[in-house]
Amino acid sequence: MSISECTMCLLSISEDQNRVLLNFSPLPSLSSPHRNRSAFPAAQGEHLHQKMSENGALPLRGKVLTVDTMNANVKKVDYAVRGPIVQRAVQIEKELKEGVKKPFEEVIKANIGDAHAMGQRPITFFRQVMALCTYPQLLDDNKFPEDAKNRARRILQSCGGNSIGAYTTSQGIDCVRHDVANYIQRRDGGIPSDPDNIYLTTGASDGIVTILKLLTAGEGRTRTGVMISIPQYPLYSASIAELGAVQINYYLNEEKCWSLDISELQRSLQAAREHCDPRVLCIINPGNPTGQVQSRQCIEDVIRFAVKENLFLMADEVYQDNVYAEGCEFHSFKKVLFEMGPEYSSKVELASFHSTSKCYMGECGFRGGYMEVINMDPEVKAQLTKLVSVRLCPPAPGQALMDLVVNSPQPGEPSYQTFIKERTDVLSALAEKAKLTEEILNTVPGISCNPVQGAMYSFPRITLPERAINEAKAKGQAPDMFYCMKLLEETGICLVPGSGFGQREGTYHFRMTILPPTDKLKIMLNKLKEFHQKFTQQYS
């Protein structure tokens, strides 16, 4: 049968199909190998049969896309922060809404660094400017302060058609990139920053994935290896899996407050050289999930190591404003690199990342962020610009928000006082909660928690009884997953098991955010304490 005849068949029956449809309930099963083809003329059936025997396949139109035929790299991706435990938490929330009785009244989601969801208020000035950018008619409203209006006008002037609804250049709005560069320069004590090296991103995640994408090449033993800390933020392992790169683990030292140990970097690199080409070293500072803040000395050592081993450095610095512990200070990789002198600063390829989602603003939903690339080969930079252009541009509201973070109210401006108060309130509450969390957790026998020097999480080590470990293994679950699931079912507290971040074999942890309001956090920590004691008893 010719193609056009075949098409004719279809068209002649399509009207009948309309009618058939009405009588076709329930609809025939998708997977039935003998699907009802009665609406087709016999000739059509023959045609199909012929084709199938050609292929030697069963006379079944299976799904095109199944787990067997899908992208194998995607299958390997794991992202525990929104994994099975979070899905169960959402389910439990629904059950509670439907009136199902539980030993608790609400689910507390301490699984993700989502400040606003935990009740943190947005910074007023930021939202004022964002509202002005969104609806410029408000520029005539005298309830909005002048400094907010000035910022909004400036941002809109560099948007196409003065609208936040226009695409921006793929690298990001010009004036925002300038403001970011100025901010970095101020932050780093005057070390110059070039706006051409700044790329706005859709949250920091987007930037990290993009840089890893550039770096992934080779086959077999020449395949790009990416060194990541263990424990790590699972965006890294997920992206590595998706890109088909090779994950190289270096372990942070839990006994030394999760610090980074150069000899461990060396060990991990040597081992990896056997089977891949290690080309990238990723650092998260302050640490996620581990909360450590790197010392200046440690950063210098890492940079020396990167030079010696010819590694591209990726510095994830999204928690740069979240430093709580006395004696700790945030040092940017960029600053340390330049203070080490031109021998280093003219060589090391570095990309560092920042975001609107963390720090004191916690504006996750806007998906704002930037990266600064240093010493990137100009040809590669052109490739980077091309690659980001396919996605057109990062969301303009997120860019505007990023601008406000790097260009916040200055002394003398009408919004300054309120801004400083709001910022200080958030950061000092976080510092208090960091301390509180460490203290309470360390009173529980079988839980030991390093100081939360920075970021937004504690990552305590938990001792699990042998019987619990065996029961988990029998269920095919990681023991800390088993623990966290039970915790969720019994208390409504949603945490992420340490196995989702990676940990030394035989050790178990969980990650919890320190974001709930202090009262709620206290209740949560006490529930956790009770649960842990009960759990230990039950399985001992």
Added chain:
Amino acid sequence: FRSSAGRLDGKLREKTLTLDTLNPQVKAVEYAVRGPIVIKAGEIERYLEEGGTKPFSEVIKANIGDAHAMGQKPITFLRQVVALCTFPELMDSPSFPEDAKRRARRILQGCGGHSLGSYSASPGVECIRKDIAAYIEQRDEGVPSDWENIYLTTGASDGIMTILRLLVSGKDSSRTGVMIPIPQYPLYSAAISEMDAVQVNYYLDEDNCWALDINELHRSYQAAKQHCQPRVICIINPGNPTGQVQSKKCIEEVLHFAYEENLFVMSDEVYQDNVYAPDCQFHSFKKVLYEMGPEYFNSVELVSFHSTSKGYTGECGFRGGYMEVINMDPEVKAQLVKLLSVRLCPPLAGQAAMDVIVNPPQPEEHTFKQFHQEKSSVLGALAEKAKLTEKILNAVPGIKCNPVQGAMYAFPRIFIPPKAVEEAKALGMQPDMLYCLRLLEETGICVVPGSGFGQKDGTYHFRMTILPSIEKLKVLLGKVRDFHIGFLKEYSGLE
């Protein structure tokens, strides 16, 4: 020991990342809409700003469907709702209408901590997914839509890439082949390159108003089967860059073809509100599939895409969009959710904007009149500009332009004299790239060469948007006409 060897040779420390060591798939990516010609346009713009002189006073960027940049005003109601969501203190302001406040409250109630600053669930805010499903059901005259099949995205591009990513697998002759129209929107070819899938071209019929010809689909599919495994067919309707609107009959044929050949269907419907030709109508693939009966509706795997960037809103900067997936294997759907979760969530402001588009003011609401007036005025002007563009271009000798039935672009065929073709080739350039570069240098008009979208060998085109205001568009088209005539004269030796 690659790195240490470098140092032992006493050479300078080589960069870790160079063009030679870059991901080869990234190198293969091309995206003409923001390609070299646009970079050049940016340079010229800066040169003019710095006081440089050119035979024109401004660069007109007709390269990209960016309505607001071309002066289109935002829809008031949409911006009111998003502003209220952004700064909820405005709920007390009497200058915002109740309809807008109601929508903003509803959206915020669906957000963690009632803030647009919290992450949403990775598939999107639940109430927005429900509004989208209700919208689709209404649009498709009752064809059911399940909100759990709806995924919010960061613009439609993000959704398209995500689905392609799931589909790409296999090696060599079992590598996934992706059927795309030629001319195509270069997001497709770029994504295919980046994922190292196999691009399978099917040519639209320029002589038949860029219609899709089912015989050509068969030809292309059979040819591709020799070297890859074609598993996906992508359709852009209304067409980008070609502006055609598919007939219902044509969609039925495509769906039947996909059914027969076991292809996954991706239907890019971001221009669904942009239909201008009086004899054309938008039909969604979903609706047509349903009307073909359960045999089809229960088996063909279909994903369709929509966006906040086009239509009458033109809100590109918000990066809002959604996709609806039909008949996706439940296990694959779980994998999709997992994949989306790594990027956390699409931007909330974009999700809110999407919500307003699928849930606009209703006739009984106070804001309806103004909303309706703004919407009709945008769409009316676009229809007029579509007509105008076709008419003026067709009056130029050596330019032939199909009717712009829909979308936002004209994709006229241009005659380039053999001497110009030779000159371009000597420069290592596509002839239509030479043409567009000259047009840019001489008139300040930035359009994208047809070679960036793909075209039949030996034919040349460019894509221009119809978005500039009517007065500006007339000037622009006049300049294109003068340039083209001059170009023909110059290279035909007729002076």
